[in-house]
Amino acid sequence: MVSTDPPDRFQAVRSDFIDRKVVSHLTTMRVADLSAGEVVVRNRYAGVNYKDCLAIQGKAKIITAFPRVAGIESVGEVVESSSGRFRPGQEVMVHGFQTGIAFDGGFAEYLRVPAGHLMPLPTGLSQLEAAMIGVPGFTVAMALERFRQLGITPESGPVAVSGATGAVGMQALLMLSQAGYEVHALSRRAGDGSMLHALGAAQIVDARPLADETRPIERPRFAAAIDNVSGPVLSWLLRSLKDDGALASVGNASGNEFSCNVLPFILRNATVFGIVASPAWPVRERLWERLASAWRPDLSRLAPHVNMIRLENLLEHSRNHLEGRTRGRTLIRFD
Ligand SMILES: NC(=O)c1ccc[n+]([C@@H]2O[C@H](COP(=O)([O-])OP(=O)(O)OC[C@H]3O[C@@H](n4cnc5c(N)ncnc54)[C@H](OP(=O)(O)O)[C@@H]3O)[C@@H](O)[C@H]2O)c1
Incomplete structure (x- = not known):
């Protein structure tokens, strides 16, 4: 395994099922606590979707097994890989494949991702641009x-x-x-x-x-x-x-x-x-290639409607989102 060493502990919003209720809280975790995968990714941006807010507030049965780090999408870079397809430093993204549902997802500083769920960042998009487009x-x-x-x-x-x-x-x-x-x-x-x-x-x-x-x-x-x-x-x-x-x-x-x-x-x-935004690989690759070229949205027009929040503000944001007090796209930015 090639490694650039993730820290011993990092921040995450983890959802537990306690007394028949979903309880989500800011905590610290280790890589070994995360669901299994060949690639450890340092998270840079996680999209916060309506579905994520339902999941962490326990307003719908979305998470299939607890404890779980929710968050259906993430953009970052590889820090450890036992897969020949990914190398440390490579920019990557993940969405779908039950990320944040049956596998730990984007609401943590690090993710561990099965190589079969991960894709290299589309050519022509920066990490921020890919995250703004996102799911x-x-x-x-x-x-x-x-x-x-x-x-x-x-x-x-x-x-x-x-x-x-x-x-x-x-x-x-x-x-x-x-x-x-x-x-x-x-x-x-x-x-x-x-x-x-x-x-x-x-x-x-x-x-x-x-x-x-x-x-x-x-x-x-x-x-x-x-x-x-x-x-x-x-x-x-x-x-x-x-x-x-x-x-x-x-x-x-x-x-x-x-x-x-x-x-x-x-x-x-x-x-x-x-529409289920988790299609087979040929469709994913074709559409991300288009999103990076002919269908690329004019992100300068979207930028005023992208709310950047910190992980520690996620729970408050999710309550506001479900109460209809938000607009546009919300991203968690990690340092
Ligand atoms: N199928 C998929 O793969 C897929 C992928 C992404 C998202 N989704 C789903 O698509 C929906 C939209 O996603 P989103 O990220 O755009 O969500 P969002 O940011 O929360 O926006 C939803 C919009 O729907 C309107 N709305 C909210 N509550 C409403 C209510 N009670 N009655 C009528 N209109 C209401 C509001 O627009 P106005 O105030 O302008 O009317 C709101 O801005 C969500 O249900 C999400 O889970 C599905």
Whole structure:
């Protein structure tokens, strides 16, 4: 094993299951305490996603075995490796593969990662740039690729994005508008309109009254939609698709349930597909290569909406996030 020696103890936010409740706290750990893997990574940036906040606050059954270091994504560099594929000093990233769920993840200064889960940093992206894009940008890339495969081009019509002030929503506005689509942002925060326009939204739709719209089918408005919230918004988007329209179901920020009827399918040939941002390697490599080149989001426009926090502020941030008091992308920066 080649080594640049991680310290004996380092900081982590660890989640335990005590008295049938998830309890997360700042503590110190050793590399040997982490779940097994061939590569030890010094963490530089960890994305904080909605799912991570649910996990560490015990608001959903996400972590599959305790104790666990949550955090579904990390960017850093290798400090120890018994894998021939990775060497100390190499810049790497990990997301998906149950990271932060069944394997210890990004909410610690060091990670131990199975070599089969780790990827070299995409050529052309710095550690910070890769972290800013992260799981939210990768998720949008998966949706965009599928829209293209379904033949949805900028000429097909507008594309809607719900939960527009969230991490996925903002990157969807940027990437879809950069790809030439007319993007309509659905948000409960109508007051954020100028920010959403600056990120690429051509129109803003107030998402709050959509729950009262109960027509079985709506005026055909959108060639495609990325839905981050589920519930009545997802239902309205589906009923508002144009002929041959497609909807990517990405998230559940308002809950898991939605109701609909068959009319979008049997009258307009609608396609609904799901996204899980942990695809097989060929898809990962192809999409990260695109995110570093042709589909690279303009990160100077995203930067004002990236909140940098410290590990010790994670628990407070997660409470605020779940109470809807945050916007945009949040990253933990490690020294
Ligand atoms: N499938 C995947 O692989 C994948 C990958 C990444 C994320 N996700 C999921 O996608 C969703 C969005 O992720 P994110 O990182 O963008 O989350 P986020 O940063 O928390 O943003 C979610 C946005 O949804 C809206 N929202 C929040 N609570 C709501 C409520 N109760 N009712 C209606 N709208 C609400 C808000 O936007 P407005 O205030 O602007 O309406 C909020 O900014 C989450 O559910 C996340 O778990 C899934």
